[in-house]
Amino acid sequence: MKKEFMKILAFMMLFTFAIGTTAYAFTTGYSNFAELYAFEDAAEYIIKTTDIGRDTTILAIHGGGIQRGTSELVEALKGYGKYNTYLFEGLKTTNNGSLFLKAINFDEPEAVRLVKNSDYTVSVIGVASDNEVTYIGGQNKILAELIKLHLINKGYKVETLSIPDRIAGVMNSNIVNKNKLFNDSYQIGGVQIAISKGLRDKFVTDSSILNDYSSSINEALSVSWPKIVPHLQKIGNTQGTLNKFNPSKKNFDKKIENILKKGAKTPKELIENTKE
Structure with missing residues (x-):
């Protein structure tokens, strides 16, 4: 009723x-x-949530038939047993695009709850290009750069997006940026990974490519990122009490930009640059 x-x-x-x-x-x-x-008929989509109490959540908000290949990647990352995962999947035989809900409007309750309880978030979405390319965006620029370097060093083509690109993933309203405050004080946001149709199609048809790609992201999240976090926390502590309304937030952002300007070519270089 x-x-x-x-x-x-x-x-x-x-x-x-x-x-x-x-x-x-x-x-x-x-x-x-x-x-x-x-x-929409509830039988034509499914929501899959796995909450194992980890600090990182990975989402596919356009999974299943909406943007084929995004669910496959998130499921592959789920297999490492280190991340919470969320999938919203279209199950229609045709026209799954009718289930599309923009990332800036995505407010499904389970997704919102999981993201709000997570320190770090990664959202996997798709773009229409037939080329094999990945576009990295989101507010967490350091983690985005880290994932980018891991993928590039595995031979994948990756580009960084920023405003005004429509899939830059930097808006506060994007669900991936609604995670916990970093250092209990500063909204560091998340990372949006937009993958071309050409590459996503290969995820579905070639498990070796899917496994290779997912292992690169897993290494970035579970091996390299934990080495960077303590250095970012120190940067934050030197800025005083950080929050979205504090001028020191701009100083923190500036330090992040200075780290990125050094142009690290490998994940190891980026880790070293955050120490300085």
């Missing part, structure tokens, strides 16, 4: 703004999970 009421309410809202339900679902997408829930 509740869901039927939501459907009626959502329809009335859409009609008021002169937007047909078909055009809304297939063209502009949903603005939040409540609208998606109201219009």
Whole structure:
């Protein structure tokens, strides 16, 4: 009964703004999970959450048939047993794109809960290009650069995105950036990994490529990143009490930018640069 009421309410809202339900679902997408829930049959998507109490969560918010290959990568990373994972998967035989919910609007309750309880977050999404390329973004620029270097050193083509690119993943509203405060004081955000269709298709058809790619990310998250975190904590401690409204936040950001400007070519170099 509740869901039927939501459907009626959502329809009335859409009609008021002169937007047909078909055009809304297939063209502009949903603005939040409540609208998606109201219009879509629950049997045509599935939510998979694995919370093992780790400090890092990896998400595929456009999994299954929505952006093929993203679920496969997150499942491969889940296999290491070191991360919480979340998947929202389309199960339709066709038109899974109607289930697409932008990262800046993704507010499914289980995903929100898991991210808010995590120190570090990584979101895997897809882009349409047939080239084999990965685009790295998100607010956590150091972790993004670390993952980038691990992938590049394995032979993958990786590019860093920033504003104004639409998939830069740097907006506060992006679910990947809503994790815990770093050092209990500063919103460091997460990392968004946008992978081309050409590469994602290979994840589905070639397990060796999937395993090689996922092992690179796993090494970045579980081996290199723990070596960097203590150095970032020291930087934060030298800035006083850090929070989103404190001017010292800008000093922290500046120090991060200075680290990145050194242009590390390997993960080891980046780790060393954070020590200085």
